[in-house]
Amino acid sequence: MTPGVREHMQEDSRADILSAAATCFMERGYSETSIDGVAHALGATKGRIYHHFRSKADLFAGVFRAGMDMNYAAIAPYRALPGRAAVRWRRMAFAHVVQMIDTKPFQRTVWMGVEMHLRGATTPEQRSVFAELIRYRTDYGNIFREVIVKAREEGDFDFTDVSITNQLMFMTLNSPIFWYAPRVGETRADIEILADRVVTCAWRGLGGKEERNRQ
Amino acid sequence: MTPGVREHMQEDSRADILSAAATCFMERGYSETSIDGVAHALGATKGRIYHHFRSKADLFAGVFRAGMDMNYAAIAPYRALPGRAAVRWRRMAFAHVVQMIDTKPFQRTVWMGVEMHLRGATTPEQRSVFAELIRYRTDYGNIFREVIVKAREEGDFDFTDVSITNQLMFMTLNSPIFWYAPRVGETRADIEILADRVVTCAWRGLGGKEERNRQ
């Protein structure tokens, strides 16, 4: 077997662990999730996980980072769109909401990570790793922040306090991670309609003008 | 000492435990919170807590119920207001948001309780108690649901899907439990301005018309 393929297999194994861990973290929370539990979900044992991750916190950080990586990738195609910022915002917001639905276990883990960091539930040694992840996530938030400020300057949005507004906007855009559940026979189009409703709600909250071509 | 006073002292002791437990649950989450930790925060020991509550889950349920009790009490004065439903909604929503800020530790615990129930993180025996609390909370949500439906009928709100809209609305109204932090020198008026901004954002999300007398 070529070294390239071997390396790829290793990365696959890591990705499988991250995916299983994300699901476990979502379904049981951080401390209720045991390494044995994640291993069981994989049909493996602890050894496999501890071979790839130094600790439970390291595994958690891996899921967090993977989730944020996917978020950046999801909005990347729209960040540099020319034209009005409000239009750019709608594309980004829509991609973000769809992303929340598609990678819900990872996003729930990211959310938990932020909560844990805010209450300082990390050991000193992992503090720096965690702080970097939080910065990674804050930067992501600031991308949207800059866009809505620009859109306000261009007269398309209307709000007073930027910080609060950005918080409320993300609260709406992220909310599917809490209440979305796939319906039987649900198509891609159904999900997109759902996402559009969420985006429209956030759009209104930002003081965006009503558009005729949307329901 | 009169029996009345004794009983009152007991209730005081219970209330102190609930308050300390709410803070601990908020700061550390459910499983990271130890009974010893709550006792320590009270300057007491486990014995005191287990004298009033049968288990950790029972203590948690007590905090949950107390939080919801306070919520019902907060909106009670406005539920039967005559006039347009949209106006009634604004009063109720404002009272709700202020309540989220004032009793944040309890509300965070309620939130955690809902999450735990959704992922089934309860033992069978406590399942019925928990189910009743969830119903208590669902009923509270339905109060708002009925009001926004009425307001839509009266032409003041404009939205498509009631369930999603109610979810998104509560997401916005509840959000201060995640990002609110008291500022130095903050007055009651500052909090009310903050709450009004949140209510306005939710109002817009519901498709409410802009009002001139608000910023």
Place this chain on the structure above:
DNA sequence: TTGACAACATACTGGGTAGTATGTTCATCA
């Protein structure tokens, strides 16, 4: 003044789990 009981504190036990130490297998490479 003396039970009786409420309201705690103290001391102990058992189960679950993070982390570690040590095997085992198999592919690659010299």
Place this chain on the structure above:
DNA sequence: TGATGAACATACTACCCAGTATGTTGTCAA
């Protein structure tokens, strides 16, 4: 073809913590 190391599995330990069992103190009622 034997050495080497990656990629796991197995076995074990040490700790934390919920729950319990039992003591202690003060109050009230008779």
